[in-house]
Amino acid sequence: MATTDRKPILISGAGIASLLLGQALLRASIPFRIFEKDTSIIFRAQGYRLRLSTEGLDAIEAVLGPDGFQKFWDTCGKTGGVGFTAIDAISGEPKDDGIVAYDNGKKKAAEEPEPSQKVLRETLASRGGKVVGISRGDMRKLFLAGCEEFIEWGHQVVGYESTASGVRAIFADGSKSVEGEMLVGGEGLYSRVAEQLSDGKLKVYDTGARGIHGQAPTTAFKGLGEGVWRIADNTRPDGRVFIITNVRPGDMDDENVEFGWTMGAQPGVIRPPNDDYTITGVTAANIAKDITKNWHPRLRPLFDQMIENEAAFWKITCSTPTGVPEWTNDPRVTVIGDAVHSMTPAGGIGANTAVRDSALLGRLLAEAGGFSDGVTAAYEKEMRVYASQAVATSYGLAKSQFGITIDENTPTIRRGPRPV
Structure with missing residues (x-):
């Protein structure tokens, strides 16, 4: 300087x-x-x-x-595909997860979508037809x-x-x-x-919703393959749970490399002890494992093989x-x-x-x-x-x-x- x-x-x-x-x-x-x-x-x-x-x-x-x-x-990872592929957490199969692009409650299906809907679809793949991400x-x-x-x-x-x-x-x-x-x-x-x-x-504002972030060796993601995935569980009586993960090519056979996933849920589903979202490690990992215990075997490695000490809660604010x-x-x-x-x-x-x-x-x-x-x-x-x-x-x-x-x-x- x-x-x-x-x-x-x-x-x-x-x-x-x-x-x-x-x-x-x-x-x-x-x-x-x-x-x-x-x-x-x-x-x-x-x-x-x-x-x-x-x-x-x-x-x-x-x-x-x-x-x-x-x-x-x-340094960025580049993943093929232009949008999310939704998977049902219980069946392990592609399925409409019920999550709409934008909830405005006013537009009819046949009308032109809101600008925010266009932004989401267009910006998911940002350069060269790839979804670009970095930790x-x-x-x-x-x-x-x-x-x-x-x-x-x-x-x-x-x-x-x-x-x-x-x-x-x-x-x-x-x-x-x-x-x-x-x-x-x-x-x-x-x-x-x-x-x-x-x-x-x-x-x-504290929306009341909570999430958990987890990491696992890339070999745990081979059941998914390359893509940007949203895995949703709509069967819980206390509310919807889903995870989002980006599986990029080139690293899926290297157990020394980790991919991450982010879990989100409706208010009341994820409950850290004493509502202490600063807790990290085994406590957060065990809650994530319990929430997903009935998920399809294709998806279980993401949680069974997670690096427990890297699990963490987070508040969803706005x-x-x-x-x-x-x-x-x-x-x-x-x-x-x-x-x-x-x-x-x-x-x-x-x-x-x-x-x-x-x-x-x-x-x-x-x-x-x-x-x-x-x-x-x-x-x-x-x-x-x-x-x-x-x-x-x-x-x-x-x-x-x-x-x-x-x-x-x-x-x-x-x-x-x-x-x-």
Whole structure:
């Protein structure tokens, strides 16, 4: 990075959106600092595999440039097929699983489908007729490359304070960061920067639905074969359960390689002890095995052979379905990724929208040569349009897949008290 007397752009959180923004600033020779509460990139599990849409790939390519994107592209897996193949969990045979593309309750079958339906079908296969995917962990490692010296690990941002000519991040231990020209909140669902900036307008709702993520050797997936699969069990009296998995070619005979699956269920089906979704390992694995004990032998290896210590629960959350709300713009503070638009896993839209944030904000900062009045306002105006559409689509899909409804009685997750 070129030497400069400018104060850095401060970024809270080292998730994929924050790291990709760091790459954009690195290429533009704009100084930055990233603060992450974890002590390293391998401190905790990295979550499930991400499916990349055309928009997501375009955003990543715009930031990384031709050489950087080629390395990223070579790391991605490419799976044949343009959409989900649904399988009945009990019979093991292809079957309509009852999950519609988008639940709007107004369109007749003969009418033109909603735009969100078209988006889901078109973006599942995003380049070269392939479904493109990458693990969250691999994506973070690629985005981290070159940014290592600008990250301060073990620093949890809990708020910020404005100064006469900039902004400082406030950490959990009460200390403060160096003064920066600008602060970008990218620390996810529990973002305290988002809470403070929006004065509570940015909300994340707990839908009540829960999921389990699991991993198994690729040999366990040979009964499925290549494809993007949605396996649904509609026989349970307490609600629908399904898993989604992406089985790519080339690795199915290598027991040293793992594929992942993501289980989702309607509220009340998956019940972590004491509703503690942070539990990982054998407890989560045993619940997944019990839920699927009556599934077809073709599917059982995914659970019988799972790597138990990698199993994990997760909450299914969503931002306000009506769209990203307005708040009083702060020229020096803004938010990206899950901090501003949390989405359900339905449709695989969340991560793709997050990298669009990074590309957009990074481009605006690069064009301005760093912080400039009007950058955050321009970013937020454009982001609200595509992010609001994405949240609405994700929520509409989740209504049919998970049976959730967000209304005035839906609880929100706690971001925590604002710093004094």
